[in-house]
Amino acid sequence: AHEVYRLVCDETHALVKEQYALLNDEILPLLASEGIRFLRRGDWSPAQREWISAFFFREVMPVITPIGLDPSHPFPRVLNKSLNFAVELEGRDAFGRSSDAAIVQAPRVLPRVIQLPRELGDSEYCFVFLSSILHEFVHELFAGMKVLGCYQFRVTRNSNLFVDEEAVENLRTKIQGELPQRHFGDAVRLEVANNCSEAMTEFLLGHFNLTERDLYRVAGPVNLVRLMQVPDWVMRDNLKFKPFKPGTPKALQKSSNLFEAIRGGDILLHHPYQSFNPIIELLEQSATDPQVVAIKMTVYRTGTDSVLMQSLLRAAQNGKEVTVVVELMARFDEEANIGWATKLEEVGAHVIYGVVGYKVH
Numbered sequence: 001a002h003e004v005y006r007l008v009c010d011e012t013h014a015l016v017k018e019q020y021a022l023l024n025d026e027i028l029p030l031l032a033s034e035g036i037r038f039l040r041r042g043d044w045s046p047a048q049r050e051w052i053s054a055f056f057f058r059e060v061m062p063v064i065t066p067i068g069l070d071p072s073h074p075f076p077r078v079l080n081k082s083l084n085f086a087v088e089l090e091g092r093d094a095f096g097r098s099s100d101a102a103i104v105q106a107p108r109v110l111p112r113v114i115q116l117p118r119e120l121g122d123s124e125y126c127f128v129f130l131s132s133i134l135h136e137f138v139h140e141l142f143a144g145m146k147v148l149g150c151y152q153f154r155v156t157r158n159s160n161l162f163v164d165e166e167a168v169e170n171l172r173t174k175i176q177g178e179l180p181q182r183h184f185g186d187a188v189r190l191e192v193a194n195n196c197s198e199a200m201t202e203f204l205l206g207h208f209n210l211t212e213r214d215l216y217r218v219a220g221p222v223n224l225v226r227l228m229q230v231p232d233w234v235m236r237d238n239l240k241f242k243p244f245k246p247g248t249p250k251a252l253q254k255s256s257n258l259f260e261a262i263r264g265g266d267i268l269l270h271h272p273y274q275s276f277n278p279i280i281e282l283l284e285q286s287a288t289d290p291q292v293v294a295i296k297m298t299v300y301r302t303g304t305d306s307v308l309m310q311s312l313l314r315a316a317q318n319g320k321e322v323t324v325v326v327e328l329m330a331r332f333d334e335e336a337n338i339g340w341a342t343k344l345e346e347v348g349a350h351v352i353y354g355v356v357g358y359k360v361h
Helices: 002-033 046-063 130-141 171-184 198-207 224-233 258-263 277-288 307-317 334-346
Strands: 036-038 084-091 101-105 113-115 125-129 145-157 187-193 215-218 294-299 321-327 350-354
Touching: 002 036, 002 215, 046 130, 084 130, 084 198, 101 130, 113 130, 113 224, 125 130, 130 145, 145 198, 187 198, 258 277, 277 294, 277 307, 294 307, 307 321, 307 334, 321 334, 334 350
Parallel strands: 036 125, 187 215, 294 321, 321 350
Antiparallel strands: 084 101, 084 145, 113 125, 145 187
């Protein structure tokens, strides 16, 4: 197992290195050539700096709480994959306390990418990373002290639920008890900015009980997933893939009544190339059709806003015999599944909890 883990780490380090090389050497320069720029602190104009400063004091500073590390203030609990900043300090604060380090946790409510007003930029679109803003103004959080360094970091934690589904009598209750601890499992990876000092890196590795093999130094934001919102803000269709519109079988185009269409012959839906809407429509029609007396189905993943589950709720409320097998071990959707299952039970549906195994519906 240790040998396999070493090989996985080697491959993952190579992938992450390639990922940031593509971002910095290809993607960002190409975007800049198209008038879409991500501004570094050294590139801010006086007007931009003034706007960003106002943004920090108005939107950022009120919702963050720096935590100085000393005997009376231990290292805070760091959520799985949350954005945090390790700050190296010198001097004493307003209360006369000295601290060599502090942790600043960025609330998830804060956007990780901020778009500047168009009139402030020399390009059509100008963006600033939240990490750049915090780096620039972190000294405002430590009055009377000198900031020696500020480094973003992110911890990935083991999110497995340790539940033996064969040995537990009430699987649902056991999983509900495990879910609150998922965000605080054992650390398995530490990502730090590539300018993080050796002393701070060693301190963080030691705190999370990790080794050099678990450390990833990155040249950019520690969570590139947050960049996925940027294309929605950029109105440049020529730079985007054309939206894919799934098709609808001819048999379903002729009639709005799903039952009539099915009586005419079998219909094969090939997802994702063909629309999933007929499935939703079938359930919605079933919920109100007086000739439908029972609905039975397996549900693997739902999500917090599920039209499918709302249709099943409506069917049960209308007196249909609704039986649903709910997968409790659908990774990262356990909480949503349990929530919907509870609502179904409240309206009289028959819910079977279990581990489905095969995703066959």
